[in-house]
Amino acid sequence: MQLTGAEITIRCLQEEGVEYVFGYPGGAVLNIYDELFKQDKVKHVLVRHEQGAVHAADGYSRSSQKIGVALVTSGPGVTNAVTGIATAYMDSIPMVVITGQVPTHAIGQDAFQECDTVGITRPCVKHNFLVKDVKELASTMKKAFYLATTGRPGPVLVDIPKDVTQAATEFVYPKTISLRSYNPVTKGHAGQIKKAVQLLLEAKRPMIYTGGGVILNNASSQLTRLVRLLGFPCTNTLMGLGSFPGTDPQFTGMPGMHGTYETNMAMQDCDVMLAVGARFDDRVIGDPKHFYRADRRIIHIDIDPSSISKRVKVDVPIVGYVADVLEEMLKLIESSPQRPDPAALKAWWSQIKEWQRKDCLKYDRASKLIKPQFVIEKLYEITKGDAFITSDVGQHQMWAAQYYKFDKPRRWINSGGLGTMGFGLPAAMGVQMVNPDATVACVTGEASIQMCIQELSTCKQYHLPIKIVNLNNRYMGMVRQWQEFFYGNRYAESYMDALPDFVKLSEAYGHVGLKIEKPGDVEGALKEAFAQKERLVFLDFITDQSENVFPMIPGGKGLTEMILAEEL
Amino acid sequence: MRHILSILVENESGALSRVSGLFSARGYNIESLTVAPTEDPTMSRMTIVTEGSDDVIEQITKQLNKLVEVVKVVDLTEGNHIERELMLVKVRAAGKERDEMKRLADIFRGRILDVTDKSYTIELTGPGEKLDAFLGAIEPGVILETVRTGASGIGRGERILRV
Numbered sequence: 001m002q003l004t005g006a007e008i009t010i011r012c013l014q015e016e017g018v019e020y021v022f023g024y025p026g027g028a029v030l031n032i033y034d035e036l037f038k039q040d041k042v043k044h045v046l047v048r049h050e051q052g053a054v055h056a057a058d059g060y061s062r063s064s065q066k067i068g069v070a071l072v073t074s075g076p077g078v079t080n081a082v083t084g085i086a087t088a089y090m091d092s093i094p095m096v097v098i099t100g101q102v103p104t105h106a107i108g109q110d111a112f113q114e115c116d117t118v119g120i121t122r123p124c125v126k127h128n129f130l131v132k133d134v135k136e137l138a139s140t141m142k143k144a145f146y147l148a149t150t151g152r153p154g155p156v157l158v159d160i161p162k163d164v165t166q167a168a169t170e171f172v173y174p175k176t177i178s179l180r181s182y183n184p185v186t187k188g189h190a191g192q193i194k195k196a197v198q199l200l201l202e203a204k205r206p207m208i209y210t211g212g213g214v215i216l217n218n219a220s221s222q223l224t225r226l227v228r229l230l231g232f233p234c235t236n237t238l239m240g241l242g243s244f245p246g247t248d249p250q251f252t253g254m255p256g257m258h259g260t261y262e263t264n265m266a267m268q269d270c271d272v273m274l275a276v277g278a279r280f281d282d283r284v285i286g287d288p289k290h291f292y293r294a295d296r297r298i299i300h301i302d303i304d305p306s307s308i309s310k311r312v313k314v315d316v317p318i319v320g321y322v323a324d325v326l327e328e329m330l331k332l333i334e335s336s337p338q339r340p341d342p343a344a345l346k347a348w349w350s351q352i353k354e355w356q357r358k359d360c361l362k363y364d365r366a367s368k369l370i371k372p373q374f375v376i377e378k379l380y381e382i383t384k385g386d387a388f389i390t391s392d393v394g395q396h397q398m399w400a401a402q403y404y405k406f407d408k409p410r411r412w413i414n415s416g417g418l419g420t421m422g423f424g425l426p427a428a429m430g431v432q433m434v435n436p437d438a439t440v441a442c443v444t445g446e447a448s449i450q451m452c453i454q455e456l457s458t459c460k461q462y463h464l465p466i467k468i469v470n471l472n473n474r475y476m477g478m479v480r481q482w483q484e485f486f487y488g489n490r491y492a493e494s495y496m497d498a499l500p501d502f503v504k505l506s507e508a509y510g511h512v513g514l515k516i517e518k519p520g521d522v523e524g525a526l527k528e529a530f531a532q533k534e535r536l537v538f539l540d541f542i543t544d545q546s547e548n549v550f551p552m553i554p555g556g557k558g559l560t561e562m563i564l565a566e567e568l
Numbered sequence: 569m570r571h572i573l574s575i576l577v578e579n580e581s582g583a584l585s586r587v588s589g590l591f592s593a594r595g596y597n598i599e600s601l602t603v604a605p606t607e608d609p610t611m612s613r614m615t616i617v618t619e620g621s622d623d624v625i626e627q628i629t630k631q632l633n634k635l636v637e638v639v640k641v642v643d644l645t646e647g648n649h650i651e652r653e654l655m656l657v658k659v660r661a662a663g664k665e666r667d668e669m670k671r672l673a674d675i676f677r678g679r680i681l682d683v684t685d686k687s688y689t690i691e692l693t694g695p696g697e698k699l700d701a702f703l704g705a706i707e708p709g710v711i712l713e714t715v716r717t718g719a720s721g722i723g724r725g726e727r728i729l730r731v
Contacts, residue, residue, distance in 0.1 A: 118582060123593050127636040130582075147636060180731060181578055181639040306630035309623070 005134045005165040006031035009098065012141035013042045015173045018069050020045055020060060020433055021098075022053040026073025027113060028100025031165035045433065045462060048454035050077050052426035054084020055452070058093050059427030062413045063388055064434040065218060067149055068095040074102055075113030078120065083420060085155050086124035090417025091239060092216055094153035096144045097125075103163040104132055117159045126154030134167040142174045151184030152304040153216055184303065188320030188328060196274070196299040196316045197332045203272035204344035205351075206232040209255060211284075212239030212416065213277015213302060219243070219323035220409040223276065226330055231345055233352055235263045237278055239416040242406035247385070252352060253361075256284040257553045258398040262355035264551070264559045268293070269351075275300045277322045280312040281417075288312055290558025301325045360551050360564055361402055369544035370519050372396065372471045375526075376403035379441065379469060382526045387439040388413065388431045392424035392448030395477035398549045400443040422451030425468065429455060432464045439467070439530065446472040446540075447496055456509040459536050467529050468538045470502060473545045481548045485563075506538035513538045570599070571625050572651060572721045574729050575614040575632060576639040579605055583637040587614065590635065596620065596628050600653075600718025611639065611731070615720045617696075639731055648724035654691070655699045656681070658713040661688040665710060676702045687712060695719075 003011065009032050013021065022045045025033045036044050047053040050072045057068030068088075072081045078099050088095045102111040118130045127147050129140045137160065144156040200206060214223050214236075220243045227234045227250055234244045235255045244251055253260030255267050267273070267285070273296060278284070285291040288311050300307075300314040301322050308317045318325055363373045376399050379387075389404055390413040391397040397414055406412045413431055415423040428442040442449075449470055459466055471477075479494040503513030512535050516525045522541065529537035550565040577583040584603055591598050599617040606613045618628060625643065632641045644651075661669045662685070673680055673690045676698065682689035692702055696719055703711065723729065 119585070122582075122586060122589055179636065182636050304634070306627065306634055310627060 001171070002168040003171040004031065004035075004168045005137050005160065006035040008134070008137050008169070008171050009141070009160065009165065010035045010039060010042060011171055012138055012173060013069065014039075016067070016145050018042055018067070021069045021071050022047055022056040022060070022430065023071030024050050024053055024073065024077060026077050026100060028074035028102060028162045029071060029077075029165075031162065032071065032098070032100070032160070044071075045429070045458070047426065047458050049452065050080035051084050051422065052429075052452050052455045052458065054081045054095070054097065055087065055420075055423050055426035056430035056433070057095055058084065058088045059390060059413050059430030060434050061093050061095060061430070062427070063410050063431040065410070066434065067145065068093065068430065069098070070095065071098045073100040073113065074117070075115045077113075078115055078117045082121060082124065083422075085121055085157065087415050087418045087420040087423060088155040089124045089126070091212060091415065092153050093155065094148045095155040096148055097155055097157045099157060099159045101130065101159045101161040104161045105163070107161065117157070121157050124155075125157050126152075128157040128159065130159045130161075131164055132161070134164050134169045137164065138171060138173050139177070142177045143179065146177050147182065151182075151186070185305070185319045186303070186321045186324070188301065188318045188325035190328070192316055192318045193325060193328045194332065196318060197329050197336070199272050199297055199299060199316060200230060200274060200329075201333070201336065201338045201340055203232075203340060205269060205271040205348045206230070206274070206340070207266050207270035207272070208232050208234040208274045208276070209237070209267060209278055210234065210240045210243055210276040211237040211278025213322050214240055214243040215409045217277065217303070217321050217323045218409070219277070219326055222323055222326035222330060226326055226333075229330065229333060230340060232340075233266055233349070235259070235267070237281070237284055237416075238401055238414065240278065241401060241412045242409045245407040246405035247407055254401055256281075257286070258402065258549050258551065259284075261358045261360035261551055261562060261564065262352050264553070264562060265355045266352055268559045271296055273298045275314070276326065277302060279307045279310065282311070285312065286553050286558050286561070287556055290561070358564065363547075363565065367519065367544060370516065370522060370541055372399050372473070372541070372543045372547055373403050374519060375469065375471060375522055375541050375543070376400055376443070378523050378526055379443070380404045382523070382530055383439050383441065387411070387441050388428075388435060390414065390424045390428040390431060390440070390442045392442075392444040392451075393419045393421045394445050394448060395473075395481065395547075395549050396443050396445045396448070396471040399471070421448040424448060425452050425466070426455045428466045429458060429462070429464055432466055433462070441467040441469055443469045443471070445477060446470060446474065446499055446502070447476045453505070456506065456511060456536070460510040463534070464536060465532070465534055466536050468536070470538065470540045471543050472499075472502070472540050473543045473547065474499065475545060478549070484548070485552075486554070502538055502540040506536070511536040511538055513540065515540045515542065517542045569619070569621070570645070571618055571620065572644040572649065572719060573616045573618060573629070573632070574642045574644050574721055575616065576606070576729065576731065577612050577614060578637040578639065579610050579612045580637060583612065586635050586637060587616075587632065590631055591618075594627075594631060596624065602718045602720055615718070617719050640729060642723070642729050644721045644723060647727060649721050650724060651695050651719050651721045652693055653696050653699055653719045654693050654717045655702075656689060656691055656715045657703070657711065658687055658689045659706065660686060660710040660712055662686045669706070669710070672702070672705060678702070
């Protein structure tokens with residue numbers, strides 16, 4: 001039977017088991033929308049801005065292991081979506097973005113709502129396609145899903161001109177696909193794994209440093225077993241929080257620019273480092289020259305060969321899926337009679353405990369103003385540490401990462417790589433869609449939330465009972481912090497003047513709004529909000545304006561060059 | 569150090585911009601880039617001459633391999649190889665200069681492809697340094713126009729690059 005390109009597009013989504021598509025209609029995708037209308041297997045979520053569609057598909061994917069799908073129209077639909085696509089690309093999130101394009105004969109003619117979608121998105125996708133012939137549509141869709149989910153995951157974009165959605169052909173969806181130019185190495189090299197295990201067993205001051213790759217590859221259980229079997233300290237990056245339980249005594253806190261004192265000291269001082277699905281990012285290790293130590297051996301497991309020895313030279317590189325490699329390592333260690341030197345390990349742990357005594361995350365609990373850290377701690381208590389927490393970007397993001405202890409993977413959803421303000425709310429929509437009964441909170445600030453505030457309307461339409469925890473300090477807090485530290489207190493354009501009344505704003509969108517101004521009211525307000533299971537509640541916490549995120553490594557400095565709260 | 573990378577890519581529109589975009593986005597140098605289809609029409613072969621430390625070249629190779637349309641990457645400078653470039657140069661050739669120019673072209677095994685009473689157009693093939701040497705040997709003032717293809721390279725002996 002002959003199907004049109006629009007029908008084929010929807011059939012492909014059905015074949016892939018896609019449950020939700022996040023999108024926004026427009027001229028070039030009208031045929032596709034018409035086919036969406038005629039079926040009920042694939043549900044569509046109408047956002048209020050294309051950036052929101054991509055972030056929602058992203059949050060959907062991050063919280064569920066499933067692939068996110070977004071659908072937008074040509075021209076401005078695409079350019080609005082670019083921020084979302086770049087966000088997903090930087091954090092390696094599997095996603096397929098379907099974009100409408102002007103008809104093939106109009107391409108290059110500066111047609112209405114035309115843009116060079118493939119050209120504009122090329123640097124921020126894993127791969128992209130322009131489908132010029134309807135006969136290639138089904139196989140291209142198959143390739144897109146295959147590429148997005150295998151190897152190092154990432155967003156793949158399929159650009160479909162309007163005439164291709166009208167043209168008809170026989171529909172055959174390929175069961176499997178292979179590309180001669182795409183064969184990621186997925187199985188770790190046995191010899192290298194053996195070498196790595198030997199190094200670990202001989203380590204005197206070991207450190208296990210893991211990132212988002214562990215979460216993306218669902219390797220949390222393997223990681224947890226390995227860390228416990230070896231008795232080593234473990235840190236998770238901002239992207240990896242929850243892959244090893246945050247409440248476990250072997251967890252030393254996050255590393256990096258706003259990481260804990262003990263973790264950063266241990267990262268610098270260890271003699272054997274096992275890096276798993278992490279990429280020695282500038283926000284994690286600071287200056288690579290300062291990080292370098294001749295006597296430290298580094299093992300690096302990653303699916304992407306280009307992540308290995310990019311910023312830091314490693315001694316034992318292992319390319320492969322981290323879950324499989326960790327499984328192999330576990331087998332080798334379990335079958336070996338050798339164990340790490342207990343005396344050395346004991347001495348190392350007592351050194352770490354010594355560092356922990358700095359109590360680097362302490363803050364003024366007696367303050368008459370609401371401390372943002374206190375709000376996060378209460379949020380943690382009231383949600384029993386079991387909520388999905390999305391965040392925007394800035395101080396609130398760091399406080400959420402520091403004070404909410406994530407025990408499970410895929411519970412902490414944030415834009416780590418690109419650092420996209422406006423991510424939190426639409427991401428929370430995707431999270432709530434795929435986890436309808438779960439508690440979902442978006443930790444944000446008064447600056448970030450306004451970047452995608454229009455999605456409050458989407459939340460109303462789909463009855464998404466998200467709890468928005470707005471840490472409102474009337475400043476772009478992280479910008480203000482840098483200006484205070486490094487720009488002589490010249491707060492250039494970081495004060496958020498003319499803020500809306502968030503309570504009234506929430507009510508205008510049909511939600512519940514609460515304003516909290518005293519520390520004594522924090523707990524009650526949170527309890528009240530989370531008791532309203534059916535409603536979105538916007539909690540506007542008026543927090544201490546002068547609060548800063550500590551510890552802090554100034555940009556370009558080394559891991560041990562931290563500024564601690566007490567030193568100011 | 570100067571490296572010559574030979575790259576097999578899918579012969580698809582966009583493959584070239586993916587490769588060149590990678591170089592500009594990551595701040596790598598391109599000294600020259602040539603591309604044309606191979607005996608297999610579904611595939612093109614690129615030769616990129618680039619400059620960089622071993623670490624940089626390692627990253628370039630890894631990043632190129634990551635591009636979905638790149639089938640294979642080889643650094644020719646890792647082994648024995650042949651490098652050739654074609655240059656067309658139009659020079660002023662009038663009066664006494666005319667004979668001298670002909671002699672110089674012969675010495676460099678160049679061929680004169682086009683002649684007017686005031687100019688020669690000379691074809692010259694060889695490694696980049698040879699073409700540079702030719703240009704160095706003639707008066708800069710007599711060069712009217714030059715066009716160079718950039719280097720193409722191939723491994724010596726049994727060493728081949730194919731899928």
